[in-house]
Amino acid sequence: MSDLSGTSDDERFFLHSGRRWRKTDPSLPEDVKAQLMSHLGRGRSGVRNSAKGDDGAALPRARRTVQLAKEGLGERGTPWWEQSAAERTARWTTALEELDGMQALRRGGASRKGPAGA
Template identity: 55%
Template sequence: MSSERRAERTPDGRYVVIDGRRWRATDPLLPEDVAARLRSELMSARRAVGQALRARDAAAERAARDRVHAAKVALGERGTPWWEQSEDERRARWEAGPG
């Protein structure tokens, strides 16, 4: 059995559905190199959350979770929905992101 998840976009393109659950999609206006950098930061931050949990280090966990949040906002997956932002606001969001 494959553990690969299949993501389908909703007809409006704003969300992906994974295992029956709807999640906000990454901003499609993001240049691929920026999106790749932000996804890399997101994965690094998620690994740091796990390390902090295993170490039972609350301060490190908080810092790692803040990094996760910052990457998700920069990707357009949290915060003001990307479809409600102008192109300039969207660009400012990802340029202010981590990394």
């Protein structure tokens, strides 16, 4: 990974509807970026759909998923251009581990609705 501390604001932010948003860390490997974007999409969908369900824990879970994915992408938390290569790698690795763990728990919980859970 290269040193990103010399990046300009044009490389760090984009404008949308008059608001400045932090760009995704350009040093992310494509497979990592794809995984984080997938988690982000599922989290956003969960936020959108949580009002329709009766699961009171759904909205906080979905918001946590969005937060972790955005942190992993470098869009929230410590700015990616202020982090060393090791810190950036730790950031996305930690985020993916937690996101994958949350997903596994949800899947595991869903599969326990058989006779043992009745």
